[in-house]
Amino acid sequence: MSEASPAIRIYSTAVCPYCVAAKNFLKSQGREWTEVRVDLDPAEREKMMAITRRTSVPQIFVGDFHVGGYDDMMAMHRAGKLLPLLDGQAPEAGA
Template sequence: MYTSAICGFCVAAKTFLKSQGLDWREVRIDLDVAERERMVALARRTSVPQIFVGDTHVGGYDDMMALHRKGGFLPLIQGAGA
């Protein structure tokens, strides 16, 4: 998950993932310009968070929650762990 220090949606995303008992790797784009450029190249978006499950781009917090409400997020996570 690509994040920055001052980002309410990043905090919300991490809180949700923690509530599901999930681990994640956080990449702070505010500390590393090269990582910011990589995120934009991969996600084609400049906002954070940008959430990936393996190579699958989920999107931002709202995208992740919409996918979760449809019942698709946890199966995606489980498939990535297989």
């Protein structure tokens, strides 16, 4: 297990309140992320849809793990599963 936290990637658009909420939550946890603006790059939107099978934003990844959208991330947080994931622990099966 590496000591470094996994990279966080957020697929988002400029006018998405849930994207802003997700980034504000991650900021409150002292986390940094890479933002992929699918409204500026249609190829990235196609890539996001191909790997998530979803069209909505945000789509949040921690390392290679697809967390989902803002509601999915907050549900993981309430279940106590998000912070361990952010700290580099592998997600439990079925998480």
